[in-house]
Amino acid sequence: MDKHQPNPEQQKIINHINGAILVLAPVGTGKTFVLSERVARAIKNGIPIEKILCLTFTNRAAKEMSERLWRMHPEEFRQITIKTFHGLCAQMLRIEAINIGLPTDFVIYDDSDCKEIIKEVFGYQKNQDIQRTFFDIAKYKSQACTEELSFLYPTENIYQPLGLNFAKKAIRYQSILQERHAIDFADLVFFVRAMLNCKPEISQRWQERFDFVQIDEIQDTHICEYEIVRHLASRTRNLATIGDLDQTIYEWRGSEPDLVIQQFTEDFQPKKYSLTFNYRATQTLLNAASSFANSFEQRQTQITPASSCKPGKLIKTHFAENEQTEAIWIGEQIQNLAANNQRFPYNRVAILTRTHKRIEIISKVLEQLNIPCITIEQYQFFMRQEVKDTLAYLKLILNPFDTGSFRRILLRPTRGIGARTIQNVITEGEKCGFYLTDMGSIQTFVDGDPFSNLISAYKSGIIVVFDVETTGLSVTNDEVIEIAALKLVNGKVEAEFHQHILNTISVGDSQHIHGYTDKELAEKGRPANQVFSEFFDFAQNAFLIGHNVGFDIKMVTAHASKAGITIPKFQWGDTWNLANRFIDLDSYSLENLAKKLGLPNLPTHKALDDTRTTVELLGYLIPKIESKSDYRQALVYRYGEEFESLAEQIETWRDDTQKLRPADLLEKLLTESGLQAYYETDPQRENNLLELINIFRQKDKPEINSDTALRSILEFTALAKNLDQISQQDNQVMIITIHQSKGLEFDSIFIAGASQEEFPSFLSLRNDNLEEEKRLFYVAMTRAKQQLFISGFLEDSRGYSKVPSEFIDSIPDKYLQLE
Numbered sequence: 001m002d003k004h005q006p007n008p009e010q011q012k013i014i015n016h017i018n019g020a021i022l023v024l025a026p027v028g029t030g031k032t033f034v035l036s037e038r039v040a041r042a043i044k045n046g047i048p049i050e051k052i053l054c055l056t057f058t059n060r061a062a063k064e065m066s067e068r069l070w071r072m073h074p075e076e077f078r079q080i081t082i083k084t085f086h087g088l089c090a091q092m093l094r095i096e097a098i099n100i101g102l103p104t105d106f107v108i109y110d111d112s113d114c115k116e117i118i119k120e121v122f123g124y125q126k127n128q129d130i131q132r133t134f135f136d137i138a139k140y141k142s143q144a145c146t147e148e149l150s151f152l153y154p155t156e157n158i159y160q161p162l163g164l165n166f167a168k169k170a171i172r173y174q175s176i177l178q179e180r181h182a183i184d185f186a187d188l189v190f191f192v193r194a195m196l197n198c199k200p201e202i203s204q205r206w207q208e209r210f211d212f213v214q215i216d217e218i219q220d221t222h223i224c225e226y227e228i229v230r231h232l233a234s235r236t237r238n239l240a241t242i243g244d245l246d247q248t249i250y251e252w253r254g255s256e257p258d259l260v261i262q263q264f265t266e267d268f269q270p271k272k273y274s275l276t277f278n279y280r281a282t283q284t285l286l287n288a289a290s291s292f293a294n295s296f297e298q299r300q301t302q303i304t305p306a307s308s309c310k311p312g313k314l315i316k317t318h319f320a321e322n323e324q325t326e327a328i329w330i331g332e333q334i335q336n337l338a339a340n341n342q343r344f345p346y347n348r349v350a351i352l353t354r355t356h357k358r359i360e361i362i363s364k365v366l367e368q369l370n371i372p373c374i375t376i377e378q379y380q381f382f383m384r385q386e387v388k389d390t391l392a393y394l395k396l397i398l399n400p401f402d403t404g405s406f407r408r409i410l411l412r413p414t415r416g417i418g419a420r421t422i423q424n425v426i427t428e429g430e431k432c433g434f435y436l437t438d439m440g441s442i443q444t445f446v447d448g449d450p451f452s453n454l455i456s457a458y459k460s461g462i463i464v465v466f467d468v469e470t471t472g473l474s475v476t477n478d479e480v481i482e483i484a485a486l487k488l489v490n491g492k493v494e495a496e497f498h499q500h501i502l503n504t505i506s507v508g509d510s511q512h513i514h515g516y517t518d519k520e521l522a523e524k525g526r527p528a529n530q531v532f533s534e535f536f537d538f539a540q541n542a543f544l545i546g547h548n549v550g551f552d553i554k555m556v557t558a559h560a561s562k563a564g565i566t567i568p569k570f571q572w573g574d575t576w577n578l579a580n581r582f583i584d585l586d587s588y589s590l591e592n593l594a595k596k597l598g599l600p601n602l603p604t605h606k607a608l609d610d611t612r613t614t615v616e617l618l619g620y621l622i623p624k625i626e627s628k629s630d631y632r633q634a635l636v637y638r639y640g641e642e643f644e645s646l647a648e649q650i651e652t653w654r655d656d657t658q659k660l661r662p663a664d665l666l667e668k669l670l671t672e673s674g675l676q677a678y679y680e681t682d683p684q685r686e687n688n689l690l691e692l693i694n695i696f697r698q699k700d701k702p703e704i705n706s707d708t709a710l711r712s713i714l715e716f717t718a719l720a721k722n723l724d725q726i727s728q729q730d731n732q733v734m735i736i737t738i739h740q741s742k743g744l745e746f747d748s749i750f751i752a753g754a755s756q757e758e759f760p761s762f763l764s765l766r767n768d769n770l771e772e773e774k775r776l777f778y779v780a781m782t783r784a785k786q787q788l789f790i791s792g793f794l795e796d797s798r799g800y801s802k803v804p805s806e807f808i809d810s811i812p813d814k815y816l817q818l819e
């Protein structure tokens with residue numbers, strides 16, 4: 001538990017557990033502290049732990065809150081959902097993927113993966129263009145209005161304002177993601193909004209999910225994110241929002257705090273609270289920050305130092321001749337702070353900048369002065385070439401459709417496969433439903449066509465089409481409760497298998513999906529081992545097919561092995577993927593396909609009915625697949641040889657995911673792929689790979705099966721922001737942008753580059769729009785607990801004269817110590 005006791009104002013908020021509340025309070029007044037305490041109180045008041053949701057702005061904040069709550073409730077804290085917005089959306093979509101036509105094994109593409117696609121589709125070379133386009137695509141997805149939301153992939157009309165040409169390319173970008181079973185960060189929010197909007201039963205299920213919801217940093221929450229929270233809290237109306245309007249720093253990215261707060265007030269009529277006393281800083285720093293905030297056009301809060309705040313030192317201010325000497329001055333000040341202290345906590349010092357360029361200059365100088373420091377750019381752990389190369393192998397192993405990762409692994413170590421071959425496979429493949437990633441699958445080399453086994457099984461062999469229902473989505477904990485299957489012999493349905501399994505864990509909320517109660521299953525269910533062994537007998541030697549069955553196969557495998565049944569090796573296919581290749585449609589949910597293709601049987605979400613629809617869909621697809629077989633064989637004949645040995649390796653590693661823990665698989669893969677040998681000449685890169693193995697070991701959850709654990713580690717690497725990864729235990733000065741410093745506190749803060757046209761920025765001056773810049777400066781000032789330093793330069797690297805930031809004029813001289 002935190003050492004301090006809540007003050008009376010804080011206590012009132014902590015005690016207010018039922019009903020909506022809005023807390024708008026100044027910086028450093030304990031908002032984060034109050035949020036953690038409220039959860040503890042809610043648990044005490046009997047709110048079920050698993051019904052609590054806390055949304056934070058950064059992964060770091062989520063981690064901090066988890067740690068606080070862990071100290072308070074070590075036993076139960078794991079059941080509390082503490083997530084960032086994107087983390088929550090990812091979880092919701094994983095649960096609902098099958099119901100909204102997303103591939104159940106979807107992966108989340110990080111910014112750099114997405115930018116690679118943008119580069120290709122839009123043909124841009126300059127980072128600036130790529131970045132702007134990436135930003136625009138995300139912006140228009142988040143602005144999509146209710147009518148434009150559907151659980152189809154975003155359509156052309158949402159990009160209309162940017163012109164038809166842009167819209168077409170944006171759709172191409174989207175379809176590449178779709179082919180790769182991938183979604184980007186903006187899709188996470190888009191699809192969640194869409195499903196809550198268009199699917200009443202899903203929407204209702206999520207209304208039931210949480211009884212108590214809190215959201216931090218409301219001022220930087222986008223209205224479309226608020227809509228999701230509103231929905232989640234609409235049943236109990238126990239929604240707490242908390243924030244500080246004076247710390248709004250993301251309006252440039254589309255946050256509209258006034259609108260969100262107005263909407264929240266209209267929707268929930270919350271009780272309003274504030275907090276008065278700042279505990280973070282010294283009186284001098286707080287008075288200085290408060291005077292500075294008087295320069296805001298509309299100041300929202302007042303700062304009052306708590307009685308425990310010490311008077312504190314003046315703000316040291318320095319304007320150096322140039323950018324280099326400014327950095328040297330900062331270095332010297334840190335050396336002074338650290339003088340005579342062998343164990344000086346460098347990690348309690350941060351240098352905050354407005355630009356990335358400033359970070360680069362300062363970090364170089366500090367390194368020369370032997371001051372331990374770290375920048376996010378240097379840190380970019382998951383962005384480093386060797387780390388990305390390694391992750392690409394793992395991503396492809398888990399997601400056979402990840403063309404981006406496949407292309408990457410062809411680069412290093414070199415395999416003699418040239419860019420032209422790759423391009424030819426892609427271009428020629430587009431005409432016959434062949435993906436580049438098919439060259440990484442051993443099936444392709446059996447008969448020169450990845451679908452030859454499927455076609456021959458359909459025409460003169462056995463196919464089993466199946467569907468399962470489960471008690472939930474956890475491959476480790478949940479159980480299969482129903483298996484329905486139809487056996488096709490020579491393309492005709494010859495036999496049916498339909499069994500229910502006696503469940504050992506309750507169906508819980510999943511009842512809403514399949515309609516079975518525990519009582520019903522107790523009556524008609526049979527022991528799992530019997531049902532699985534009968535099912536495998538039924539499916540013996542057959543080619544297994546299902547619609548969007550990535551998840552179903554995992555469930556069957558996990559549950560059957562728990563029931564002591566040995567699982568035979570099957571070949572399997574997925575009609576979601578086949579439809580995606582051979583039919584041009586906006587959504588590949590079974591429902592949409594059945595409607596658009598006019599299939600006689602519409603799916604009902606009953607396993608046997610859905611299986612019938614899948615059989616019809618397969619019948620529709622086979623002639624289309626077969627008609628292009630010759631093209632594919634010719635393509636494989638021409639280019640396949642170079643890929644074959646790699647495909648064999650990939651197949652082995654795919655098998656290994658079932659047997660080896662993620663870190664062990666990673667070690668094996670590094671050796672067998674040749675990556676380790678490739679990087680061993682560079683000790684830094686080699687070390688990073690060791691560090692990656694380390695992270696895999698730490699993040700492993702031995703209680704879950706190995707491939708699910710691997711999937712969850714890869715999801716962590718996609719959602720992790722670099723800032724979250726910098727270990728606070730590493731004793732280094734952090735050099736970060738002010739945006740990255742949000743919510744953090746340090747003993748000593750340096751605000752660097754405080755020269756006119758850098759801070760405030762040139763653009764803000766040109767557009768005469770200084771308000772957000774001022775708030776940014778204010779956020780920077782208020783990160784300091786004990787000491788603040790402000791510095792700038794009087795000549796920039798191109799020789800232009802500069803003057804000190806006009807922001808300094810808004811801090812009274814009595815708080816400044818000018819050097």
Ligand SMILES: Nc1ncnc2c1ncn2[C@@H]1O[C@H](COP(=O)(O)OP(=O)(O)OP(=O)(O)O)[C@@H](O)[C@H]1O
Pocket residue numbers: 002004005006007010026027028029030031032033034244278279280743744745782
């Ligand atoms: N009642 C209290 N007594 C003493 N210290 C407190 C009290 N409440 C909070 N603090 C301390 O004040 C500091 C600021 O608290 P916290 O980070 O929760 O504030 P915040 O309002 O979330 O800040 P920001 O707006 O900058 O994100 C922390 O160091 C916290 O431990």
